[in-house]
Structure formats: C-alpha cells, structure tokens
Amino acid sequence: MSAISLQDLTVTFADGTKGLHDINLEIAPHEFIALVGPSGSGKTTLLRTIAGFLHPSQGKVEVGGKDLTGVSPESRGMGMVFQQHAVWPHMSVADNVGYPLKFTKDSAQLRKIKIQRTLELVGLDGFGKRKPASLSGGQRQRVALARAIIADPTVLLLDEALSALDEPLRDSLRRELVALTKREGLTTVHVTHDRNEALAIADRIVVLQEGRIAQVSTPEQLLVRPDTAEVAAFISDATIIPAQLTAAGAHADALGTTWPAHLIEQASKSVAHSNAVKLAVLPADTQLVSPGTDGAISATIESVLFERDRFSITAKAGAYTFRTTSTQRPNIGDQVGIIPQRMLSYPD
Incomplete structure (x- = not known):
C-alpha cells in the first residue's frame, strides 16, 4: 500500500531559514492531494522533501510503512513530473519513456511491451518513433x-x-491525469499555484502558509468553512474586516456598521480571549443591492469581468474590497450597496 506519512517534518536551509515547520500529514493510498499556498509558503519544499531531493533536519517520511527519510530519490519508487517537459530532444518518444527501464532487469521484449502500454495510457499510441521537437507542449x-x-x-x-x-x-490533460491516477491506483501529490485547479481535481487540499499547514480539507469543506481568516482570503478571496463582538452582533468601526448576531458564525476552533475578531465575508455570501438599501454598506464598483454565465465583480467600501458575482452587469463607478448574507468569525 502506498500511504504517505509525514511526521514532525522540518526543513532548515543552510542560511538558517526554515522552509518547513513540524509538518504532520497522513495521505491515504490512492489519494490525490493538492498542495497550495502563497509564493514561499513551502509547497515545492514539501514536495521535494517527499521526493528525497531535500533532506529534513527533523522528522521523517514514510511510504507504505517504510522509513524513506535517508533513501536517495531514485530508490524511493516514486515518479515525478516537473513544470517544464524535461524530455531529451535527441531521443525518440519511446526512448524517452523507456529510459527508467534501463535500470531494471526486464528483458528487451518486456520493456517494449511496457513502453507501448504506457504510451497508450497517456494517449500517445503511435508516437513512439517521433522526436519531441515534432510534438506539441501537451x-x-x-x-x-x-x-x-x-x-x-x-x-x-x-x-x-x-x-x-x-x-x-x-483542462483536457487535467481530466486525463485524474482519470489515469485513479485507474492506475496511484497516490498523487500535486503542487499547483492555481486554486481552481486544486479545488477541481484533489480529494483533499493542503493549504500551506509560511512553511506550516494551515488547513487540510476536502475542496467542499475548504470553500464553506476555512479554518482561518487567512485561508479564507487565500482560497476564496474573502474580505477580512476587523470587528468587535457586541450584544447586538459585531461592529466594524472602519465601516461604521453593526451586523446582527444571526449573520455571525464562529468558524475557528480557537477560543477568543477578547471581543476583537476578524470577520471573513466570502464572495458567495456577498449580495449586491441598490444603494441606500437598509443595512447595506455603500460601495463603488471597481471591476467587472465576464465569466461564462455571470459577472465577477469587485466593489470598494472604504479600505475594503468585496468580491461577488451577478447575472447582471453593473458599470465601473456605479454606486451599490453590499449586504453580507453570512460572516465567519475568527479570533483576532
């Protein structure tokens, strides 16, 4: 079984910078995991540590119950695909694909069979004799x-x-990749900067921030209930507003607005030791209304982008930018009202 267990994994670079801090993660056999996070959050560092290109200063990497922490990359039984194609231009497609088999004891006939089967799996049947220069990027x-x-x-x-x-x-290759990994029973770890891609293809998503795991959740759970305000902002472009909890609900001095208690949901497992909170307003919970509507925040339309069947809209209210969608197209500069339908509360 190809379960991956990362235990207390810490990576410290030569200059003393920590790339990873006490990473603990269990990945089930055949699971498709996506690693996401801001630039410098540790995504690629974690992947390269699993692969064996980086050595942890603390902790260990187990695969299938075996400790691989000190094992070389080529001896870990892992396959890796990088951003750039990294194919050898002087070799045919078949020779490129079959190169790893040179280090096995397979017969020439068996290698030929495996190359043909693998080319069929990735939709390249009949391409074996061609050179990479004649191929498209995909x-x-x-x-x-x-x-x-x-x-x-x-x-x-x-x-x-x-x-x-x-x-x-x-998009086409993304779909083929997910189908292939499921069909072949591969445990997959995928680093991507594309949040929508992670949400579309992963069984679970690991959100990294400053070398630490901020949240591990299914895509559905991550969208509905992010663990922190920072995760809400990164994954869903949530608007984060400092506020004070009151008997009536939550009051934001910066906007001069008090929202009723029934709109406020405590999203964090942490217990606040004061009334100071961060409120996260997700785009899906943001409603545009006519300016002057009772209880609405006054805002100005800043951008409008068409996205297939609706418009993606940003509106500015004071120092805060709200995102939402609408089937109607407003004009940039229009005055509107914003009413949050739900607000997630986190300790400040």
Whole structure:
C-alpha cells in the first residue's frame, strides 16, 4: 500500500531559514492531494522533501510503512513530473519513456511491451518513433508523465506539471491525469499555484502558509468553512474586516456598521480571549443591492469581468474590497450597496 506519512517534518536551509515547520500529514493510498499556498509558503519544499531531493533536519517520511527519510530519490519508487517537459530532444518518444527501464532487469521484449502500454495510457499510441521537437507542449508533457509512471511507482509527484500549458489543453490533460491516477491506483501529490485547479481535481487540499499547514480539507469543506481568516482570503478571496463582538452582533468601526448576531458564525476552533475578531465575508455570501438599501454598506464598483454565465465583480467600501458575482452587469463607478448574507468569525 502506498500511504504517505509525514511526521514532525522540518526543513532548515543552510542560511538558517526554515522552509518547513513540524509538518504532520497522513495521505491515504490512492489519494490525490493538492498542495497550495502563497509564493514561499513551502509547497515545492514539501514536495521535494517527499521526493528525497531535500533532506529534513527533523522528522521523517514514510511510504507504505517504510522509513524513506535517508533513501536517495531514485530508490524511493516514486515518479515525478516537473513544470517544464524535461524530455531529451535527441531521443525518440519511446526512448524517452523507456529510459527508467534501463535500470531494471526486464528483458528487451518486456520493456517494449511496457513502453507501448504506457504510451497508450497517456494517449500517445503511435508516437513512439517521433522526436519531441515534432510534438506539441501537451504531448511533450504526456511523454514526461509516461516516463514518470512506466516503472510502476507507488507515488506520483507533480510539481506545477500543468502550469506551462494553455487552456483548453490544460483542462483536457487535467481530466486525463485524474482519470489515469485513479485507474492506475496511484497516490498523487500535486503542487499547483492555481486554486481552481486544486479545488477541481484533489480529494483533499493542503493549504500551506509560511512553511506550516494551515488547513487540510476536502475542496467542499475548504470553500464553506476555512479554518482561518487567512485561508479564507487565500482560497476564496474573502474580505477580512476587523470587528468587535457586541450584544447586538459585531461592529466594524472602519465601516461604521453593526451586523446582527444571526449573520455571525464562529468558524475557528480557537477560543477568543477578547471581543476583537476578524470577520471573513466570502464572495458567495456577498449580495449586491441598490444603494441606500437598509443595512447595506455603500460601495463603488471597481471591476467587472465576464465569466461564462455571470459577472465577477469587485466593489470598494472604504479600505475594503468585496468580491461577488451577478447575472447582471453593473458599470465601473456605479454606486451599490453590499449586504453580507453570512460572516465567519475568527479570533483576532
């Protein structure tokens, strides 16, 4: 079984900077995990530590119950695909894909069979004799994926593996990748800077911030109830507003507004030791109304983008920018009202 267990994992670089702080994470066999977080949050550092390219200063990496902390990358039984295709231009597609088999005891005939099967798996049947220069970017990335899985790895690691591709090719390969990993029973860890991609393809998402795990949740749970205000802002573009809890609800001095208690939900497991809180307003819980509507915050439309069947809108109220969507298109500069339908409360 290809379960991954990360225990008290800490990575300290030569200059004393900590890339990871006490990471504890259990990944189930065949699970598809996405690592997301702001730039510098530790996503790639964590992936490279699992792969063995970086050595932890503390903690260990176990796969299938075996401690691999001191094992070299090539001996870990993992496949890895990077952002750039990393295929050898002087070699044919078949030779690129079959390269890892040179280090096995397989016969030439068995290697040929495995190469053919793997090319079929990634949709490159009939491409074996071609050179990478004759392929599209998506096809070259399929070659890299085939090379990563041909030796039957227990774990597949993806480092921004789709980010260099254009849509809709990226969406197509994303779908194929998820189907392939499920069909082949691979445990997959995928680093991506694309929040929507993580939400679309992962069984669970690990949100990293400053080298620490901020939250591990299913996509659905992450969207509805982020553990911290920072996660809400990163994942959902939530508006974060400092406020004071009162008997009536929550009051924000900066906006001169008090929201009734029935709108406030305590989202954090932490217990506040004061009435100071951070309120997170998710775009899905933000309603645009006519200016002057009772209880609405006065705001000005700042941007309007069309997204397939609706408009993505940002509106500025004082120092705060709210995001929401609408089937009606407002004009930039329009005066509107904003009424939160729900507010998540976190200790400040």
